[in-house]
Amino acid sequence: MGQTTITNEELEAMLDRAARKGAKEALASIGLLDDSAQRDITEMRSLLEAWRDTRKSIWNTVTKVITVSILTFIAGAVWMNLGK
Template structure:
């Protein structure tokens, strides 16, 4: 049973016991607001600058991911170049290019 079903069941029970549905909805909404505020406070995101901080963190994370991707591509490029250079040296040795240059 998920949270929505539990909440609906509890509201149904309270309504049967005489609570007004509008009052129950208001209580649930207020409880949600209090819980969300408590969670944000625990995370240190309760102030007005939190929106900007989160935006800045997302930008920083995106930049970090781009840097990792670029570094990986550069490393792969260098490995491919080294392998091609080794193949070229091997072909030169096999064909006797070293003796031809002398």
């Protein structure tokens, strides 16, 4: 049985074609191979950034509400003790 040899360039070309084909199949399997894929990814990134900003804002608001509540309670307790 004869042996077939290929050059490094041929091997690299084969690997490159296989990688490109695999990447296209992977993108197609998740619906990102069409013309609107770039817009879809940009929108997803924008939504993710908005979600992160919202989550950060919620935590800041919760922290402020808790702080103000504690300070209000302390001020009320002091005011009640001064009134006696």
